[in-house]
Amino acid sequence: MMRGLLVLILGLLAVPAMAQTAPTPSPNPRVALETTAGRIIVEVEAAKAPITARNFLRYVAAKRLDGILFYRTVKVQDRFGFVQFGVQNAPARMYPPIKHEPTSETGVTHVDGAISMPRLAPGTARGEFTISVGAQPSFDASASDLGYAAFGRVVEGMDVVVKILDGAISPTKTLQGSFKGEVPAAPVKVLSARLVTP
Secondary structure (H helix, E strand, O other): OOOHHHHHHHHHHHHHHHHHHOOOOOOOEEEEEEEEEEEEEEEEEEOHHEEEEEEEEHHHHOOOOOEEEEEHHHHHHOOOOEEEEOOOOOOOOOOOOOOOOOHHHHHHOOOEEEEOOOOOOOOOOOOEEEEEOOHHHHHOOOOOOOOEEEEEEEEEEHHHHHHHOOOEEEEOEEEOOEEOOOOOOOOOOEEEEEEOOO
């Protein structure tokens, strides 16, 4: 009887020790964008937005974001708007379009610093990305609109993003006839985009 009680007590004491040695889930992948304006680190929600996150990480792994530009800034007011960067539909850099993952499915919303994918119709997004400055729930899915696919957020370097947003805009430049009044006079370049090891 005494021996059985001793075994039970020792077994109960071992449970917390076993729980402490259980593997912890790996953190979300982080990507460092080294730019001519400074470093931006984004954390990608790979589990919550797997399709969109995998697409971004594919561009990073293939180094297809190296040398691209922050080619569009939309500043609505101080510390509110977004900046856009990407491959600008360059055929040699583009992968096929991906399935749209609305925020209503992923739970990843357009908070301050959210990284997201612009698109025309749902399912047309490829290699263009935006970073929100200020929370922008109007970009999230609603009953009448699927919104845009947010898939992570900036965890370091929001000051760099704000610097890009605050940069001088050309009054005449366009990109293939679009974005007049939103094209930077001197676009910031992404020197490299690499996974950051924890």
